[in-house]
Amino acid sequence: EIVLTQSPATLSLSPGERATLSCRASQSVSSYLAWYQQKPGQAPRLLIYDASNRATGITARFSGSGSGTDFTLTISSLDPEDFAVYYCQQRSNWPLTFGGGTKVEIK
Amino acid sequence: EVQLLESGGILVQPGGSLRLSCAASGFTFSSYVMSWVRQAPGKGLEWVSAISGSGGSTYYADSVKGRFTISRDNSKNTLYLQMNSLRAEDTAVYYCAKGRGVPTVMADFDYWGQGTLVTVSS
Numbered sequence: 001e002i003v004l005t006q007s008p009a010t011l012s013l014s015p016g017e018r019a020t021l022s023c024r025a026s027q028s029v030s031s032y033l034a035w036y037q038q039k040p041g042q043a044p045r046l047l048i049y050d051a052s053n054r055a056t057g058i059t060a061r062f063s064g065s066g067s068g069t070d071f072t073l074t075i076s077s078l079d080p081e082d083f084a085v086y087y088c089q090q091r092s093n094w095p096l097t098f099g100g101g102t103k104v105e106i107k
Numbered sequence: 108e109v110q111l112l113e114s115g116g117i118l119v120q121p122g123g124s125l126r127l128s129c130a131a132s133g134f135t136f137s138s139y140v141m142s143w144v145r146q147a148p149g150k151g152l153e154w155v156s157a158i159s160g161s162g163g164s165t166y167y168a169d170s171v172k173g174r175f176t177i178s179r180d181n182s183k184n185t186l187y188l189q190m191n192s193l194r195a196e197d198t199a200v201y202y203c204a205k206g207r208g209v210p211t212v213m214a215d216f217d218y219w220g221q222g223t224l225v226t227v228s229s
Contacts (some may be wrong), residue, residue, distance in 0.1 A: 093214065
């Protein structure tokens, strides 16, 4: 099983600041990595697929990069609506796996 | 507009059975991989099971293999999850998720339902 390790567990930032979230895979997943945002009481929402492609309707504030085992989700300037939990997910091997999540909270 | 509506979540005793349903609309259901993903209270996301568009291929997490069965009825645009031998650790919100249109059953998920809560407790 491919283990995805997200860091940090919690990121405390102010609106307008830049957020950098990391996802590290236990073995290469090529570019088959997605990022999701989840707000309390809501279903996850796809932000980025295949490491760097924004999903339909996702603002350019969100960008993804990386390949192999190291991936980054960047939020260029935090909007109040961006404070949430973010998960990465790999689709390179069975079973599909998610990272443990990074909570982006208001400082 | 894509819509996924789960139902069937209830309180069930350990060892019991339950069937979840997910009614889909707004897309050609039979053309897409579908999955179930669960989230225990206060925890992260865990992929549970996936099924190909035709229903001919199914995949399971080790934690549910042999106890859960995924299926679909493309004539009714509905996805199912039959859950047997339920355990306390199966307690979670279960989401139905549509696979993004990739040429493989190993997909990420571009639409999610609102989830249905399954509680396993005596």
